[in-house]
Amino acid sequence: MELMRFTTAGSVDDGKSTLVGRLLYDSKSIFQDQLDAVERASRAMGGEGLNLALFTDGLRAEREQGITIDVAYRYFATPRRKFIIADTPGHLQFTRNMATGASTADLAILLVDVRHGVQEQTRRHAFVASLLRIPHLVLCVNKMDLVGWSQEAFLRVREQFEEFSERLEVSDVTYVPISALLGDNVVDPSSRMPWYNGRPVLQHLEEVHIASDRNRVDFRLPVQLVIDDVEGGTPWIAGTIASGGIRVGEEVCALPSGEVARVRSLSVGGRLVTEAQVPLSVSLQLDRDAGVSRGSVIARTGNRPECGTGIDATVCWMARERLQAGRELLLHQGAVRTRCTVERVRYRIDIDTLHRDDVVGVLELNDIGRVSLRASETLAFDSYRRNRTTGSFVLVDERTGETAGAGMIR
Amino acid sequence: MSPGVHFLDQLEAEAIHILREAAVQLQPAAVLFSGGKDSITLVHLARKAFWPGPIPFPLLHIDTGHNFQEALDFRDALAARTGTELIVRRVQDTIDQGKVKEESGPYASRNVLQTVTLLDAIAELGLRAAIGGGRRDEEKARAKERVFSLRTDTGKWNPHDQRPELWHLYNGFLRSGEHARVFPLSNWTELDIWSYILREQIEVPSIYFSHRRRCIRRSDGTLLAWSPYVRPGEGDRVEELDARCRTVGDMTCTGMVESRASDVQEVVRETAATRLAERSSRADDKRSDTAMEDRKREGYF
Missing domain, CATH: 3.40.50.620 (HUPs)
Structure with missing residues (x-):
């Protein structure tokens, strides 16, 4: 059985938490006692019926204010797939929360209130989803019950979104008319919208093909640590395969040094195997000591990542203090932890219009833009487009320890 | 594929x-x-x-x-x-x-x-x-x-x-x-966790499996193992049951569940079918929402 990670995003009151609550409730993933607690809390809040949003709004302040503050992770499984949901808030600290939830997602669900159509928030969410290269997008046109289940209203929203998404790099968009509140087209097909021939949301989540989304070609192993061999052999190189796969006997090289060796043994958790692939955590032993240490990247000799100190990246800035040229930060990429200097903020992207502003030269909190960095050590990296693991990094403020930025290498 | x-x-x-x-x-x-x-x-x-x-x-x-x-x-x-x-x-x-x-x-x-x-x-x-x-x-x-x-x-x-x-x-x-x-x-x-324990044949303490045990049934339905550290309150009953732990911690708040699951396979089956959350038997979480x-x-x- 496969694991799928998806994220949900939408404007305030688009019914995102209600949709997640509905998915959990209708797929019978909610326990009786949790249901009882939510029923009690719903009544206490004076609402009618079950407040499905309470299944995901966990913190005291969230319940009191009726808002979602931080990314909430939820888990459910059907006989066909196991799911991890990152439910992200729509407004507060939107970039940082959505980026956290979206960075590892296979799919994003965007909610739109059919009465309001595509909003500024929808465009922002879609843009961030495309930037983080979430392979699949589902646009849920919600609250269909409030427009008399009108196909025309659904098509109007769909056209609006299509017009906007043409300018984004999203390859797979699916449109589903739903009522999260009443459950239409969430788990069960709706009998009130016979004009819709597609799958309900859950069925789509179960069936969309994700196995080929991973890069299975370029073998990359960022080295986390090196473990001595107890029998005096060459050390074991430990890390998580970021992409591709490897077999015992293959020739590899360690980067950035470029030293070449052959894979002598390969282990998954102490069990010797002849091959392993993404996303397993492995240890491998080379036939000679290639001077590998934390931060090295192991790759095939004929298929290497780029190496260098200059990084050109799209950066989501998540700190209060603005980002500008000259700023020094810590850079975490793969297993590398090094210093870097901001050489230039080339432009800031207006996420509503997608226009590039190349005049200001700074990024403020929640801005996204293109930045040139200079690392103080040589990095081995790929473009994010090709590799979501070796092409991503975070920037850490050395004084506070805060994760201040997230970067995707061009 | x-x-x-x-x-x-x-x-x-x-x-x-x-x-x-x-x-x-x-x-x-x-x-x-x-x-x-x-x-x-x-x-x-x-x-x-x-x-x-x-x-x-x-x-x-x-x-x-x-x-x-x-x-x-x-x-x-x-x-x-x-x-x-x-x-x-x-x-x-x-x-x-x-x-x-x-x-x-x-x-x-x-x-x-x-x-x-x-x-x-x-x-x-x-x-x-x-x-x-x-x-x-x-x-x-x-x-x-x-x-x-x-x-x-x-x-x-x-x-x-x-x-x-x-x-x-x-x-x-x-x-x-x-x-x-x-x-x-x-x-x-x-x-x-239980599916992994089954697959990897990981050993766990015997209290995770069904055994005969004297328990205190609190008036709110919580079931606790009888021990020197737990005293029955008003309305509580002492019962002899087939039970097991779903979580293991301090005896004063770790609830028991009535169960006949006697090995890992049966616990996996029971966990997959249960309609109660894991921590529902934990008295420490019941103190407030x-x-x-x-x-x-x-x-x-």
Whole structure:
């Protein structure tokens, strides 16, 4: 059985938490006692019926204010797939929360209130989803019950979104008319919208093909640590395969040094195997000591990542203090932890219009833009487009320890 | 169709990755060990992560003094078998030092008091990280917690100001006095743990399987094992039942469930079918709707 990670995003009151609550409730993933607690809390809040949003709004302040503050992770499984949901808030600290939830997602669900159509928030969410290269997008046109289940209203929203998404790099968009509140087209097909021939949301989540989304070609192993061999052999190189796969006997090289060796043994958790692939955590032993240490990247000799100190990246800035040229930060990429200097903020992207502003030269909190960095050590990296693991990094403020930025290498 | 990776392999790989990051970024660190299935699974994963070397962390047990003997025996045997150092710090010592006051009455528990002993141990041992078996599916406050979760210099968790955590890049940067809690099992569910225990043939204490036991049925329906540390209150009944533990911790708040599941396979089946949440039998979470968040803010596990 496969694991799928998806994220949900939408404007305030688009019914995102209600949709997640509905998915959990209708797929019978909610326990009786949790249901009882939510029923009690719903009544206490004076609402009618079950407040499905309470299944995901966990913190005291969230319940009191009726808002979602931080990314909430939820888990459910059907006989066909196991799911991890990152439910992200729509407004507060939107970039940082959505980026956290979206960075590892296979799919994003965007909610739109059919009465309001595509909003500024929808465009922002879609843009961030495309930037983080979430392979699949589902646009849920919600609250269909409030427009008399009108196909025309659904098509109007769909056209609006299509017009906007043409300018984004999203390859797979699916449109589903739903009522999260009443459950239409969430788990069960709706009998009130016979004009819709597609799958309900859950069925789509179960069936969309994700196995080929991973890069299975370029073998990359960022080295986390090196473990001595107890029998005096060459050390074991430990890390998580970021992409591709490897077999015992293959020739590899360690980067950035470029030293070449052959894979002598390969282990998954102490069990010797002849091959392993993404996303397993492995240890491998080379036939000679290639001077590998934390931060090295192991790759095939004929298929290497780029190496260098200059990084050109799209950066989501998540700190209060603005980002500008000259700023020094810590850079975490793969297993590398090094210093870097901001050489230039080339432009800031207006996420509503997608226009590039190349005049200001700074990024403020929640801005996204293109930045040139200079690392103080040589990095081995790929473009994010090709590799979501070796092409991503975070920037850490050395004084506070805060994760201040997230970067995707061009 | 290209081959998919089984989700248990994916969860295992993620947990190993996190344990290795903790070992590199956050030494000295310790594994918080309770003798329960989650911390036992964590030790199993740590052996895999650092093979063929030893586990580079000691096990730290915060002992309330109110434990199931079966869990203590299991703890000692596991530490011996894996050659891992076991450090025990006792809530009783914290009480004797006058730092906390024991609760009284039939619902008294040392569950909350543990936090002080834990924070003292972290300070005493100079730990930069305490690695725990906490899972996000357990409880709604935990559902919001990061994998590398920061604690202030007074041990507090601030759920409203957490570091963004992207991809699998974990930020272990600490300022003086701060420490991190690390949760390699964040994305596992109770059923995942049992399915993994079954697949890997991991040993767990016998109290997880059905056995005849004298229990106290509280008037609110909670079922507790009869012990010297639990007194029946008004309206409570003492019963002799076939029961098992669903979680293992302090006897004053760890509930029992009536069950005939006598091996791992049957526990997996029962877990898949149950309509009650894992912590529904925990008296500590019943104290209020945000009991876990409130305890966690103070530095609880």
